[in-house]
Amino acid sequence: MNIFPTKEQEFRLIDDQVETLNRLERRTEKSKNLTSEYTDKSFRGIINGNEFKIISSTIGKGAFCVMSGKVNSENGHVKVEIHKVFRILLSIILCFPVIGITVAILTGAEEFSPVFILVAILQILMIRFVFIGLAFKFLSKASLNRLRDVLDFEWVKN
Template sequence: MKIFPEIDYFIELNDDCSLAISELVNQTLSKEQFVANWNNQTFIGKIEKNEFEVKLSKKIIGEFCFLKGKLKNEKGTLKIRTGRIFKIIFVTIVLFTLSGIVTAIVQNKLELIFHLVMTILIMRFIFLELGFRIISNIGINKLTEIIGIKELKKTLHNNV
């Protein structure tokens, strides 16, 4: 099992990839731009020829996961990964919790260890996993609307 959730897909498009990429460019704000209102576009990211890396334009939700794809003719791949900011937040919380476990062992307060371990498990499985699934589904649905995904198949090596 991986610490951070991720999903890989094979996708099949309704139209040619050049049309899909041009539609995605119309709905994506460049991540190099400074904009006060990000909600005018569906995605923020960078798009090159047949490849893209985008995230949802909603402020907190968009940072949760990003979609990276590569299209060729009417087929392609899509990888959904946990965002860097949420990885940093999760690792920080785990480190604080582990330091609490060490402190509980040193102070001989072993009843606290259960609560601290449960904190790590709840953060991983409830917040990180559930949040990733919900937000990645929102991203996939919006991407499907924009580029016209006909079929979406998970690859076999997914842990989500």
């Protein structure tokens, strides 16, 4: 089980590789560090030949998912991950239940009980699968739909 979700998908190009890469170049603002910023383009990121590493330019939620992939002559693939900065912040949030229960026991506010361990585990699982999982599902879907619209390709069923 991964701590943070990822998504990998294959696609088939409708146009040729050169046209698809030109379209991606035109709609991507160059940025070494993948940060969110106001722009009239669809993406921000790096394009190296037929490989790319981009984020959606949507302010507030576009930088959550990083899309990296490769466009080959007839097909390609894309991998969607949570941005490194968000993984660090979410790791800290995942530690909150354990820290809270430890502080409560050490300060004497609560006596130790085995139920606390179960509660901490359930809280961590809820944060991971409900909050992080759903956020990733919706935001990655929005980013992938934007990529599909810009590059004009169709998904290959796995």
